[in-house]
Amino acid sequence: MATQNTRTLARLMMAPSVVVLLIWMAVPLAMTLYYSFQNYNLLTPMNVSFAGFFNYQYFYTDPAFFQSIWNTLVLVVGVLAITVIGGTAIALLIDQPIFGQGIVRILVISPFFVMPPVAALIWKNMIMHPGYGVFADIAKFFGFQPIDWFAQFPLFSVIIIVAWQWLPFATLILLTALQSLDSEQREAAEMDGANFFNRFIYLTIPHLSRAVTVVILIQTIFLLGIYAEILVTTNGGPGYASTNLTFLIYRTARLGYDVGGGAAGGIIAVVLANIVAFFLMRAVGKNLDK
Amino acid sequence: MARKVTTGARIGWSIAAWVVALLIFFPILYAIITSLKTEQEAISGFSLIPSGTFENYITVQTQSNYFKPFMNSVILSLGSTVLALIIAIPAAWAMAFAPTKRTKDILMWMLSTKMMPSVAVLLPIFIIFRDLQLLDSRIGLTVMLTLINMPIVVWMLYTYFREIPGEILEAARMDGASLWKEIVYVLTPMAVPGIASTLLLNIILAWNEAFWTIQLTTTNAAPLTAFIASFSSPQGLFWAKLSAASTMAIAPILILGWFSQKQLVRGLTFGAVK
Numbered sequence: 001m002a003t004q005n006t007r008t009l010a011r012l013m014m015a016p017s018v019v020v021l022l023i024w025m026a027v028p029l030a031m032t033l034y035y036s037f038q039n040y041n042l043l044t045p046m047n048v049s050f051a052g053f054f055n056y057q058y059f060y061t062d063p064a065f066f067q068s069i070w071n072t073l074v075l076v077v078g079v080l081a082i083t084v085i086g087g088t089a090i091a092l093l094i095d096q097p098i099f100g101q102g103i104v105r106i107l108v109i110s111p112f113f114v115m116p117p118v119a120a121l122i123w124k125n126m127i128m129h130p131g132y133g134v135f136a137d138i139a140k141f142f143g144f145q146p147i148d149w150f151a152q153f154p155l156f157s158v159i160i161i162v163a164w165q166w167l168p169f170a171t172l173i174l175l176t177a178l179q180s181l182d183s184e185q186r187e188a189a190e191m192d193g194a195n196f197f198n199r200f201i202y203l204t205i206p207h208l209s210r211a212v213t214v215v216i217l218i219q220t221i222f223l224l225g226i227y228a229e230i231l232v233t234t235n236g237g238p239g240y241a242s243t244n245l246t247f248l249i250y251r252t253a254r255l256g257y258d259v260g261g262g263a264a265g266g267i268i269a270v271v272l273a274n275i276v277a278f279f280l281m282r283a284v285g286k287n288l289d290k
Numbered sequence: 291m292a293r294k295v296t297t298g299a300r301i302g303w304s305i306a307a308w309v310v311a312l313l314i315f316f317p318i319l320y321a322i323i324t325s326l327k328t329e330q331e332a333i334s335g336f337s338l339i340p341s342g343t344f345e346n347y348i349t350v351q352t353q354s355n356y357f358k359p360f361m362n363s364v365i366l367s368l369g370s371t372v373l374a375l376i377i378a379i380p381a382a383w384a385m386a387f388a389p390t391k392r393t394k395d396i397l398m399w400m401l402s403t404k405m406m407p408s409v410a411v412l413l414p415i416f417i418i419f420r421d422l423q424l425l426d427s428r429i430g431l432t433v434m435l436t437l438i439n440m441p442i443v444v445w446m447l448y449t450y451f452r453e454i455p456g457e458i459l460e461a462a463r464m465d466g467a468s469l470w471k472e473i474v475y476v477l478t479p480m481a482v483p484g485i486a487s488t489l490l491l492n493i494i495l496a497w498n499e500a501f502w503t504i505q506l507t508t509t510n511a512a513p514l515t516a517f518i519a520s521f522s523s524p525q526g527l528f529w530a531k532l533s534a535a536s537t538m539a540i541a542p543i544l545i546l547g548w549f550s551q552k553q554l555v556r557g558l559t560f561g562a563v564k
Contacts, residue, residue, distance in 0.1 A: 010388035013380035017444060018396065020377060024437045025403045031414035090310055096303040097295045106548050107311040110318055113547035115498040117519035118536040122321045124522075125529055132529075134320065137336040167314065173563050176555045211563045218559060225407050228500035228515070232522040246409045253413050254505070266410035277405035281398055284562050 029270070035263035042257035055264035064240045065265075068248040071155055072272075075162070075244055076223045080216055082163040087170025087215070088208065094171070095178050105175075112168035116228035123161045124150065124233045154234045154242035161229050166222075170215045177211035178204070210283075217280035224273055245269055318540070325533035332530040346534035356535060359517035363539075365428055366503075366513050367496035370435035371489055374443045377436075379485065382447035387456070397448065401560060404441040408501045419506060428511045431503060435496045442495070443488055446557045450484025487553035490546060494554075497543045514539040 039051040059065050094104055111119065127134050128149040136146035149157040181204065189199050227246050230236055236243035236251065243251070249269060253262025312319075324332050325347070326340035350356045385393045415434070416425075424430030454477070462476045500515040507516050518539055521532055547554070555563060 006388050007390065010384035010390070013384035014396065016377045017381040017400070017440060020437065021400055021403050021440060024440075025406060028411035028414035028418070029406070031417075032410055035413060090314075093303070093307050093310060096307065097300050098304040098307045099300070100304070100308070104307050104311040105551070107315040109547070109551055109554075110315055110544060112554075113494060113498070113544045114318060114540050115515050115518070115543070116500045117504075117515055117522075118321075118540055119317075121518065121521065121532060122317045122536065125532065126320055126324060127317055132333045132335075134336055164314070164317070169558070172551060172555055173559060177563055214559050214562045221405055225409065225501065227409070228504065228519060231504070232519055235522070246407065249409045250412065250505075253409075254416075259413050259417075262413050266407070266413065269407040270410045273405055273407045273410075277402060280405070281402060284401065284560050285394075285398060 032263045032266045032270075035259050036267050038260050038263075040259040042259060051260055055260040056268075058261055059264050059268065064243065064248060067240045068243045068245045071240075071242065072224065072244040072246075074155060075159060075226060076220055078156075078159040079163045079166060079223055080219060082159070083166045083170040083219065084212060084215060086163075086167050087174050088212075090167070090171045091174035091178050092204075094175055109168040109172050111165050112172075114165065116165065117232050119165050120161055120229040120232035123157075123164070128157060128160075150234050151238060154238060158226070158229055158233060158242050161233065162223065162226055165229075166219055169219065173211050173215050174208060177208050181207050213283055217276065217283060220276045221273065221280065224269070224276070245272070318544075321533045322537050324530055325537045327530050327533075329528045329530045332528070332533070346531045347538070350531050350535045350538075353531075354535075356517075356538070359512050359514050360538070362428065362511055363497055363513035363515075366431055366435060366511075367493045369428070369432040370439065370496050371492040373432065373436045374440050374492060375447075375485065375489065378440060378443040378447055382444050382451055385444075385448050386451035386454075397445065400441045400444055404438075408438075412505060415502075416505065425506060426508045426510045426512070431506055431511055431513075434502050434506065435499055438499065438502065439492050439495050442557060442560075443492055445560045446488040446491065446553075447484060449556065449560075450487070451481065453484075454480045487550065488557070490550040491553055491557040494543055494547055494550070 036055050037051055037053075039047070039049045039054070041047070090108060094101065094108065098104060114122075125133070130136055130146045130148040130151075133146075135149070139146045147153070186199065186203065189203055194202070225246050226244060227250065230242055230244065230247050234242040236247045240248075245265070246269065249262050249265035252258050252265055256262075320338075323338060323340055326342055326344070327337075328341060328343055328345070331337065331341060385397065419425045419430050422430070424433075458476060458480070459472065462472050497513075498515065500519065503513050503515045504519050507513070512520075518532075518536060521535075
């Protein structure tokens with residue numbers, strides 16, 4: 001079927017998307033790399049000079065950098081732990097024969113469709129607010145002092161909000177995988193006398209492992225870039241307590257007008273994301289072979 | 291359901307599932323409830339029963355011209371989706387029906403562009419947009435959203451198109467169908483569901499995209515994400531009004547999302563989980 005004609009046509013049809021994406025990837029990345037070796041501040045755009053590795057050194061020796069890397073790690077791992085464990089539990093629960101399964105499913109996946117600024121503001125003002133939030137009401141009801149979440153546990157609070165947003169994704173993916181589990185296989189295991197616990201360990205977990213991998217990899221890509229939730233709730237503070245790498249680069253670049261420093265941070269972010277992407281591409285690539 | 295389940299167990303599981311579901315849904319529900327309260331009620335302790343006023347919805351529109359960011363959201367998400375589809379449909383079509391040795395590499399490469407952290411290219415994009423005077427313009431942001439979501443659009447379409455069996459085409463050709471008839475009567479009806487699903491998912495992603503909309507807009511082209519984010523400090527809008535604005539911002543996409551749960555799995559995992 002693949003004559004010379006169709007091959008040429010196919011190339012023509014692919015060209016626009018390939019060209020557009022190539023430009024979108026190459027041009028800004030090349031510029032970031034270039035800027036990262038320049039002294040360039042938007043406040044004094046006349047004084048641009050070669051900086052060597054100064055910007056990287058500046059980033060590397062900044063205590064905020066290490067805190068932001070640590071915070072990024074805690075944020076990603078924290079959210080992953082909550083969403084994968086919670087998602088598995090909820091997926092198993094919804095997979096049971098329950099009344100109104102369709103509605104339960106709709107309720108559970110809803111947070112995923114809430115735009116990040118709205119999600120953050122709802123949690124900040126209506127749930128976690130030390131004066132008027134629901135958590136404060138509960139604390140007062142039991143006679144406790146309400147917690148000022150964003151002042152006392154800023155990073156943890158951000159984790160809670162982000163985990164709430166991503167729990168539906170994990171649940172949905174795991175539920176889909178769970179429902180593809182062969183019911184005959186399950187029944188055979190039941191016949192052989194495997195109890196619920198054994199079935200879970202030897203049948204369900206191996207079956208879900210692929211879905212869990214995909215959930216972890218895709219979420220990590222998105223979680224490395226968490227921004228709006230921090231901007232709206234803690235603005236990275238107090239101090240740098242809830243600043244992740246994305247937010248630190250944003251601060252350096254946009255609020256500090258430091259193009260060189262921001263670019264150096266950007267290159268570091270690219271390297272980190274690529275390490276994750278490498279594993280994701282392998283997981284997806286394997287699927288493509290089938 | 292082949293398994294035998296006692297009614298008792300079924301009720302037990304149901305209660306547990308509903309409690310969990312309502313807990314997860316609660317923040318959204320509470321925002322909707324708060325939007326129907328007066329400002330006084332909104333800050334006077336926990337209550338699930340509002341006095342039932344639509345005042346906030348009206349005030350949000352008259353005081354802060356809510357309609358403008360709402361329309362910006364509509365224009366940006368629809369515009370970028372249509373643009374992405376126009377560019378991606380031919381590409382996905384070619385990859386699905388005329389694959390070469392390199393098709394897989396191209397697909398993987400496209401996906402890899404999605405892995406690039408936005409913040410890493412924030413400065414170049416900002417400077418390019420500034421120099422082209424695209425900052426705070428709908429056109430600039432539409433292009434931006436198109437680029438961000440393009441890989442997902444190509445992938446989704448590709449996985450759908452690949453499921454259209456080639457034999458049907460050959461059969462139609464045997465029956466003497468012209469190329470035009472083939473496209474209109476055979477291919478299009480089979481491709482439409484996949485294109486519709488892709489459209490739906492892309493609208494959701496574009497509507498909720500927050501990083502670029504906040505970075506590249508101020509007032510003119512600001513969609514709802516940027517509009518709502520500007521209320522991070524409680525002055526200006528109060529809680530009941532903020533809840534009304536939030537409810538209106540999430541309602542359309544929430545409903546779209548409910549309808550497209552299945553496609554979501556496929557679209558966001560690039561078909562890696564079935």
